[in-house]
Every structure is written in structure tokens, then in C-alpha cells.
Amino acid sequence: MKEKGKLVRPIWLDAAADIVKVIDQRKLPHDLVIMELKSVDQVIDAIREMVVRGAPLIGVTGAYGVFVGLKTNTEKASDDSWITGESKKIAAARPTAVNLSWAVEKTVAAVMAEKDPARRVDVARRTACEIAEEEVENSRRIGQHGLTLIEDLVRKNPGRPVNILTHCNAGSLACVEFGTATAPIYAAFENGLPVHVWVDETRPLNQGARLTAWELGKAGVPHTVITDNAGGHIMQHGQVDMVIVGTDRTTYTGDVANKIGTYLKALAAVDNGIPFYVALPSSTFDWTIRDGVSDIPIEERDPDEVRYMPGVTHSRETLLVPEDSPAANFAFDVTPARLVTGFITERGVCGANEDDIRRLFPEKI
């Protein structure tokens, strides 16, 4: 991700100061605020309050959290049970993304393998940086693999852009670079392929309207913000060629936990014969869970996130999206008869088919 020509990541180690820094994603797109993570509590707060969010990024932040804990508590470097306890607190900051515990455990394992306490902070620093670079490389490869899928669609639909719908933000901001769902899109765009992205607003925290729109805009990728309600309608009308989303945890049987609302888009994609892809690094697979719907823990957050809307207030209204991001606004959609159980009319209940309707209103048709 570039900001004024410079590569910007959502998390990095400031090597000179030896301090972990992150973009405060709650403030985007209206303000670009950098925050320093100087204690385990700050790391946990940053994850929980969604200063950082997105499965790969949460993992990397958790790994840096182990480093921050050791750096600020040098006297505890030999205390394995303290390290384990602090790490468990970090891993529990949010429940759904499996990358968090994966990255924390990987860092702790490397630390524990180092028997010289004086060198453990260096091991933690190096391991966290390696995990970050590993996720960059994963994203790069995801981009290349997904690129071939987009190239196929370009060949199938010559002379018009390939329309890709995405939900929430599985972009550079959710990872370290390139993103997961966005990696194939950026790869296609850099290869000169015509792409256009439908960006789901993604209530309640508007990660689509705020973050995906912001980073696509920075990269110059054509995109349009839509409400979460709109995806089904545009799929029915041939305006979506492909869906790509990220995931917070995917079972080894293929069930995909992702930002609330993803399931509805998958249903609509299947109903309209549109490919629905999930882009993920292997750190997001949960190799222990078989049934995602019953066994993946689903975080329930503060209802005030639904009741209130984050944004910048202009008199009585609240701007949700970047100043330059266009939006689309179809006001209705159509539910085909086959999905309707029945009509409740003033004459009674009838099936959603011509025969039943005709029987109830014989004078009409």
C-alpha cells in the first residue's frame, strides 16, 4: 500500500526506536493516525478495539505482542509460566480469527526453544518479523493464484471490466501487504487487466466503506461502495462476475467463518451461478474443527456498534466513505417466487405461484 509514494504497512517495527507501530484503523478513511504499541495491554486493546483487525494482521500483531511483553519485562525472560500466561491473554483478545493463537503460539514456541533468557527478546522480535514477512509472501502468492482466475474471466468477457464483489476488508490493511481477497485484484490491476470492485459497506463498523474503499482508492483501482443489502440484486442482473472474500477461520472441511453477512453473499452467488472464492493463507485454516457452523466461536460485540455509526459528522449527517469513493444505491431487489413460502393477503394465505394466486383472486387474471 502506498501513501504519498512511500510503502505503508498497517504494522511495522520502527527499527531505530525498536517500537511496534500500527495504523489506527478506527480513524480511517478520514484521518491517518499512527499508534505505538508499548505494552501487552496496549497490544490487547489494539486487537480488541480493532485499531488493527483482519485475520493475518491480528496474527502478526499478536506475535509482536509477545516481543513487546518480553522487551518491557526483561526480568521475566526466564519465567516460562509468565510468558505462557501473557501469551494466552494476547491470544484471547478476540475469539474468531485463528491466526491470532497460531502466530502467538509460533512465537512463544521459538522463545521457549531459546534457553538463554537474555536472548529471548531477540528471538521474539525476529520471529514476529518473520511471521510478518511470511504473510507478505503468502499474500503475494495468493495474488498470483487468484490472478489466473481473473484472467479467465477477462477472456470470457472481452471488452468490459471484470466485476468483483468483496465483503468487509480483506485487503492490505487486514494483512501486511497486498491483502488476501484484494491480492488477486491488485495483481490483475497491475497487469493492466480491467477490473471493477463492488465494495460492501459492511455494517456495523463499515470496514468496506471505510477501509477497502480507502485502499482501493489509494491504488487507483475502480470501485463502487454498495450497501450490504445490494449484492443479491446486482448478481441477479449480471453485474457481478466473481466474489472474493477473506476469512477469519476456515475449517479443514471448508466451512468459512468471515465477517457477518458473508454467508448471505455466498447464497446469492450460488443462486446466480457466480463463483464465490475465499482467499486465505494457510495460517487461517483451523486443522482441528470439522463443523464450522456449530463449532467456530462467533464473537458477539457491543450492540452500540449497531446503534451508532462511526464517521465524520457534517451537520446532521455522517460521511461514511472516502470523499472520492463513488457509491451505488439500488432501492429494491426481487425475491423469486421459488424462495417464497406463501403470501398472506386480506383473502387468506396462498402459495407463491400463479395457480394459487389465481385461485385466490379469480377475477384478476
Place this chain on the structure above:
Amino acid sequence: MKEKGKLVRPIWLDAAADIVKVIDQRKLPHDLVIMELKSVDQVIDAIREMVVRGAPLIGVTGAYGVFVGLKTNTEKASDDSWITGESKKIAAARPTAVNLSWAVEKTVAAVMAEKDPARRVDVARRTACEIAEEEVENSRRIGQHGLTLIEDLVRKNPGRPVNILTHCNAGSLACVEFGTATAPIYAAFENGLPVHVWVDETRPLNQGARLTAWELGKAGVPHTVITDNAGGHIMQHGQVDMVIVGTDRTTYTGDVANKIGTYLKALAAVDNGIPFYVALPSSTFDWTIRDGVSDIPIEERDPDEVRYMPGVTHSRETLLVPEDSPAANFAFDVTPARLVTGFITERGVCGANEDDIRRLFPEKI
């Protein structure tokens, strides 16, 4: 709908002043503002700007619009082509709801049948009032027919409330009294049946969070506001027994045009074996259209409705729902493997099933 013990309708003829009055629904739930409709232009603006909205209410407003036109242009009462022209302008104020043209045409037909120009304004007034009362009676009957469906669910699930999900506002505010989707809910509540309503926020204009939550709260009906993204998840987890929505236009073959996002909820209901009912008066059927998805005109509104959020600002946040309405906030949902076309991973693309995943990551399981 009661306000301080008095019956309040979203539209009424103030008999003493002979003036049509409406609740300005854009201002709810934070302010209850009454607006007078004193010219055809004001009627058209009120429909277009969604001072009034909801298919039956738009129809009734259109009918009163014919009356307002004749009342404010007494010299035109004998000019059939002027009456036809003004009526067409009213009928074109919004494109999707078929009740509008139905009610305007019904009023104009009654006016045209009256050959004495001096009596035409009285005919228009009477016809509009009759259409309003007809919609009240339709809603009452819809409530009774839907009540039996809820009674069945109460018998099936003794000892717990019946959970009903609704989208947008198909309530008293969308009709004249009782509503369409809400009519069975109010009937059940008044009969002492345990009901709880999941209220979809309904972006971009938040008719669920603003209007349905407001009128259910006034009536004392237990309800919870959710984001539009959340319905699929709560259906997967047994928290929805029934969906009831309204409709702006329904073909005689059963295809249902309703507020954008309805289609996604129907897909999720079918996928989870949950009944999905549409409540409507016969004035909402379109007896001429066979294929709803291809032939019902879908209004596209100002994208700024997506970009900005209506509400009352509290510092940098915007309250969306009534002060007393609870909200729920599940942060993720799960898309079952069967809906996923494939995974794009750093090792390549694979099918969403254990065998394909195992093949790509043989060392993991």
C-alpha cells in the same frame, strides 16, 4: 399506532381544515413532525423524498394527491386532460410500488365518472378516504390470516417466544394502520402470544432501525435491531422461526419486489428451512407482469444515501435507533463449504472440501 394514547396514522385528512396531513417519516424516530400537503408538487415531493413511504401508504397519498390537485385548481375541474396529466405526474413520483398508480388511477376513474365538475373535488376526497379505509381493512384481515401462522409456531415451540424477522418497515407507518408484515405480529401481541421481532436495520435509509423499531417500541412489542448482515447467522443458529416482509410490487406469478436486501433474507430462510412469508394487500399485486426479476422497474436512488447516514449526531457518532431499542451485534457468520467455489491459497486454488484441502496441505491432517 398510538401516540400518547391517541390513534395516530401516517396520513389523514384534517376534516375541519380540509387539509391532508402526514407524519414526516424522514425525521423519525428522533422527532415527530407533521407536514401539510397543500399542492400536487408537495404531494410528489413527499412521495419522492420519502416523507411518506411504504407501498400502501404511497398509494393512499397518491389518491389524496388527486384530491389536492382538484381542490387547489377548482377552475380545472372540467379539464379531463389536465386531470390526467397531473395524475400521471403523481403516479410517476416513484417507480417500484404498484399501489401508487393503482390508487391514483382508481381515484381518477371515480372523478372522471362524475360529470358535474363542481362535484369532482368531493368525489376525489371521498374516493381517497375510501381507499385509505380499504387499506386499513386489508391490513386488519392480513393480521388475522397471519395470526393463525404465528399460533401454529407458538404451539410448535411451547415455552419460548416466536422469533420473527422482518426487513425494512412494512408496518403501520407504511400503510394506514396495523401494517402488512407487522399486522400478524400486532395481532399476535394483542392476543397475548409471546413474540419477539428481529428488526433488520435496512440500509441505506434505516427504515428498520428508525421506523419499525419506533412503532414496535410504541406498541410495546419486544424487538431487537440487527444489521442487515446478521439475519443469515441467526437463522443458522435457530434464532428465527419465521420471516415476514412486505412488498412494493408482486407479480401474479409470485415474484416479490421489496426493499433491497429482501432477496438475501429469502435465500437464507430457504437454506435454513425457515418459512418466508410476504404480507400484502391485493393492491400490491401487479396483474400484468410475469417475470419479476427482469420486468419490475427497480428504482436507483441518490448514492449519497449510501455515503451519508441519517441520524442525530452525538459528538462524532450518530444515533441510528430509538433511545430505548436494544440491538444485537454478531460480528461474523459462517458460509458452509457447499456454497464455496474454491479457496485461493498461497499454494494454489482448491475445492472447498476435505479431500481437496488435504491434497493441498498433506502435512496438516
